[in-house]
Amino acid sequence: MATEIRYRLPQRRLLVTELPGPRSRALTARRRAAVAAGVGSSVPVYAADADGGVLVDVDGNSLIDLGSGIAVTGVGAGNPEVARAVSEQVGHFTHTCFMVAPYEGYVRVAEELAALTPGDHEKRSVLFNSGAEAVENAVKVARLATGRAAVVAFDHAYHGRTNLTMALTAKSMPYKAHFGPFAPEVYRMPMSYPYRDGPGLTGEQAARRVISRIEKQIGADSVAAIVLEPIQGEGGFIVPAPGFLPTLVDWARATGTVFVADEVQTGFARTGAWFASEHEGIVPDIVATAKGIAAGLPLSAITGRAELLDAVHPGGLGGTYGGNPVACAAALATVDFIRDHDLPARARRIESIALPLLRALAADVDAVGDVRGRGAMLAVELVRPGGREPDPELTAAVAARALEQGVIVLTCGTYGNVIRLAPPLVIGDDLLVEGLEVLEGAIRTLTGKGRP
Structure with missing residues (x-):
C-alpha cells in the first residue's frame, strides 16, 4: 500500500499581489x-x-x-526525503569525478536503472548531466556499435540543444534558428500524430510509411539508430497510434538498427508507468533518461543492452560532472519515493x-x-x-x-x-x-x- 504523502507548505492557491508582484x-x-x-x-x-x-x-x-519544471519535479520541488539525502551526501563530499575516484552512489543508480527500465536482458548505464547529453551519447554508442552513420528522427521531435540534438530536434524557432550548420547524417521521418493524421491511418500503417521511406531514401544497412520519444514532449504531448512503436521496434531488430527511446520527459512514472515504453510493451535497445530522475538536480543516463554499451572503448564515454555524487543521492531518494508512494x-x-x-x-x-x-x-x-x-x-x-x-x-x-x-x-x-x-x-x- 502506498505511503501517505505529507506536505511542508499549505496546498492552496493564494494571491496577495498582482502577478507579477x-x-x-x-x-x-x-x-x-x-x-x-x-x-x-x-x-x-x-x-x-x-x-x-x-x-x-x-x-x-x-x-x-501544473508544469513541475517541465516534468522534472514529479516527487515535488521541495521533497524532504530528497533534501535529506542530498544534505547527507554534501556533508561527505560533493565531487571526486567518477572517472578519477569512483563512488557507490553512481553504481547504485546504474543498478536501479537496470532493474527499472524495460526488458530483462543484461544492461549497462552511463550517467551524464542533461537529457541532451544522454541522447547524444546514445547516438555515439549506436554508431560505434553498428559501424553505421545514419540516424532517423521524427517530425515534432525535441531532443535537446547541443549541435547533434538540435539536428534531431524538428522545431526551428526557438531551438534551431540561426544556430547551424548541424551534425550530418540525420534523416527526418513522419510521426504518427492521430489528431492530424485522421482516423484512417493506423499506427502500423504510419510505421510502414516510415519504414518504406527509410529503405528507399537511406537504406536499412546504413541506419545506426532510430531515436524516438514514446510520447513526444515539446512537439505537443503527441501519443502515437497503437502499433506505431512496436512495428518500428520489430523492423529495428530485424535490420540491426539500435532503437533509442528518449524517455527524458516520459520517464519515472510520468505517464502512469515507470517508462512510457511499457504502455505498448516495447523494449528499447537504449533508454535515455533525465528530468524526473533526480527531482531537479542535474542528472541523466543512458541504459542499454550490455553488448552495445560495452562495445565502447574505455574513456569513450563520460564527463567531469556526469553522475555527480549529490545528484546520485537525489536520484536514489527519488526512486525510493516513487516506489514507496x-x-x-x-x-x-x-x-x-x-x-x-x-x-x-x-x-x-x-x-x-x-x-x-x-x-x-x-x-x-x-x-x-x-x-x-x-x-x-x-x-x-x-x-x-x-x-x-x-x-x-x-x-x-x-x-x-x-x-x-x-x-x-x-x-x-x-x-x-x-x-x-x-x-x-x-x-x-x-x-x-x-x-x-
Whole structure:
C-alpha cells in the first residue's frame, strides 16, 4: 500500500499581489542587466519556495503548479526525503569525478536503472548531466556499435540543444534558428500524430510509411539508430497510434538498427508507468533518461543492452560532472519515493480526474480540437473554430490568463497551440481540480463559451 504523502507548505492557491508582484518585477529589472536575453522564462514570477503542487513566489503568492519544471519535479520541488539525502551526501563530499575516484552512489543508480527500465536482458548505464547529453551519447554508442552513420528522427521531435540534438530536434524557432550548420547524417521521418493524421491511418500503417521511406531514401544497412520519444514532449504531448512503436521496434531488430527511446520527459512514472515504453510493451535497445530522475538536480543516463554499451572503448564515454555524487543521492531518494508512494498509480489517478473534465470541455468548446495524453502528461490542443488550424495566439492568451489567476500551465507544440499539463505527481486531488477549473474558465472566457 502506498505511503501517505505529507506536505511542508499549505496546498492552496493564494494571491496577495498582482502577478507579477513588485519583488518579481524588481528581479526582472536586475535580470535584464545580468542575464543573457536568449534565456527565456515561461512565467514572469520568481520562485521563493515550492512543495507538493504549489510554487510560492518572492511576493508571497501561492500558485498551483501544473508544469513541475517541465516534468522534472514529479516527487515535488521541495521533497524532504530528497533534501535529506542530498544534505547527507554534501556533508561527505560533493565531487571526486567518477572517472578519477569512483563512488557507490553512481553504481547504485546504474543498478536501479537496470532493474527499472524495460526488458530483462543484461544492461549497462552511463550517467551524464542533461537529457541532451544522454541522447547524444546514445547516438555515439549506436554508431560505434553498428559501424553505421545514419540516424532517423521524427517530425515534432525535441531532443535537446547541443549541435547533434538540435539536428534531431524538428522545431526551428526557438531551438534551431540561426544556430547551424548541424551534425550530418540525420534523416527526418513522419510521426504518427492521430489528431492530424485522421482516423484512417493506423499506427502500423504510419510505421510502414516510415519504414518504406527509410529503405528507399537511406537504406536499412546504413541506419545506426532510430531515436524516438514514446510520447513526444515539446512537439505537443503527441501519443502515437497503437502499433506505431512496436512495428518500428520489430523492423529495428530485424535490420540491426539500435532503437533509442528518449524517455527524458516520459520517464519515472510520468505517464502512469515507470517508462512510457511499457504502455505498448516495447523494449528499447537504449533508454535515455533525465528530468524526473533526480527531482531537479542535474542528472541523466543512458541504459542499454550490455553488448552495445560495452562495445565502447574505455574513456569513450563520460564527463567531469556526469553522475555527480549529490545528484546520485537525489536520484536514489527519488526512486525510493516513487516506489514507496506508488507514483505510477498516482499518475493514473491524475489522468482519471483530468481527462473527463477536459473531454467534457472539448465537447462544448469547438476551439478545443483535441485532448490527449497518459498519466500526468496531458495536452489540450487549441484550434480555430470550424477546423483544425492551430491557434497559437489563443494558446498564449489562455496560459497568461491562467497565470493571472494563480495557475502555472505550459505551452508547447510544433505550431505553438498546445497547453501541456505535467503537474507534480504528488499534487492533491482538490488542488488539481481547482487548477483545471481555472484553466477551463480561461478557455471559456477567451472563446466566449461560458459554462453550460
